[in-house]
Amino acid sequence: MGKAKLWIARLIFIIMLSCTITPEMAMIIDAPVVTSAEAAYNRATVKKVQEKLNQKGYSCGTADGIAGSKTKNAIKKYQKDHNLTVTGTINSALLKSLNIKPVSNSSSSSDTKIQNKETTVYITDTGSKYHRSGCRYLRKSKYSISLSNAKAQGYTPCSVCKP
Incomplete structure (x- = not known):
């Protein structure tokens, strides 16, 4: 009877150990080679991308400067059709392909005051918090990611760091 209990204890230990290691190993194996989810492009640049994609027939909805799910799907389709790395995010290769220059924060648009005060927050691969x-x-x-984009995409603030 003592050997059976020891066997069961070892089996439970192995199962517990494999459950804690496997998710981390999967993250390492499947980790994308992307440096940022969105390279912190301002709303004016995002709006230009949305307008250009809509003109080219890749519907991303209203050009509002917020990269939501429609915009991400349109970007993915465009990237796939133009043999770009499919990330679903705005990056320099996408801007170059669309012939768009990023709008700097020092431009005199109506969003400039908001852009200069925009806070950068951070998200993770799997979480729903910023x-x-x-x-x-x-x-x-x-x-x-910018705070406004994080909120627009449904992320909520972390209760630990309280951004």
Whole structure:
């Protein structure tokens, strides 16, 4: 009877150990080679991308400067059709392909005051919260995004770092 209990204890230990290691290993294996979810492009640049995509027949909805799910899907389709790396995010290759120059924050648009005060927060691969730079939940992945985009995409503030 003692050997059976020891066997069961070892089996439970192995199962518990495999459950804690497997998700981390999957993250390492499937980790994308992307430096940021959105390279912190301002609303004016995002709006230009949306307008250009709509003109080219890739419907991303109203050009409002917020990269929502329709915009991401349109970007993915465009990237796939033009042999670009499919990320679903605005990056320099996409801007170059669309012949768009990023709008700097120093331009004199009506959004300039809002853009200069825009806060950068960070999201993770798997979470639904946004964080400050030093938050402990950003150890495994950390992607910069503007606070307004994070809120627009449904992310909520972290209760630990309270961004």
